Amino acid sequence: MQVPLYQAKAEFFRMLGHPVRIRVLELLQHGPVPVRDLLNEIEIEPSNLSQQLAVLRRSGIVVSIREGSTVSYALAGGDVAELLRAARRILTELLAGQSELLAELRQADVHPALTPGSARPSS
Numbered sequence: 001m002q003v004p005l006y007q008a009k010a011e012f013f014r015m016l017g018h019p020v021r022i023r024v025l026e027l028l029q030h031g032p033v034p035v036r037d038l039l040n041e042i043e044i045e046p047s048n049l050s051q052q053l054a055v056l057r058r059s060g061i062v063v064s065i066r067e068g069s070t071v072s073y074a075l076a077g078g079d080v081a082e083l084l085r086a087a088r089r090i091l092t093e094l095l096a097g098q099s100e101l102l103a104e105l106r107q108a109d110v111h112p113a114l115t116p117g118s119a120r121p122s123s
Contacts, residue, residue, distance in 0.1 A: 020052045032074035
């Protein structure tokens with residue numbers, strides 16, 4: 001039985017749902033990165049990084065490249081980098097909307113009688 005597309009998408013996003021995996025993908029956007037550099041940037045235990053890289057590799061999002069004794073990782077395709085850029089744009093819009101709401105709330109604290117829907121003070 002074939003998995004419905006929406007379920008496959010949910011599994012894909014669930015696989016991305018780990019901060020270390022997202023950070024790895026961000027670091028790989030500009031080209032292959034040796035594991036030692038990933039460890040320096042992410043500052044986690046080597047076994048934890050290895051586990052997260054294995055998840056990304058099994059999913060087909062990243063590939064490993066061996067050059068002598070150095071193992072590097074790279075994005076398997078440019079679509080992942082585009083997905084990360086899209087996520088950044090979406091988050092920017094969401095946070096901008098939240099900051100506008102926060103500004104309105106702060107304004108309401110300073111001038112409670114001037115908030116939308118409230119009665120104007122009588123003179």
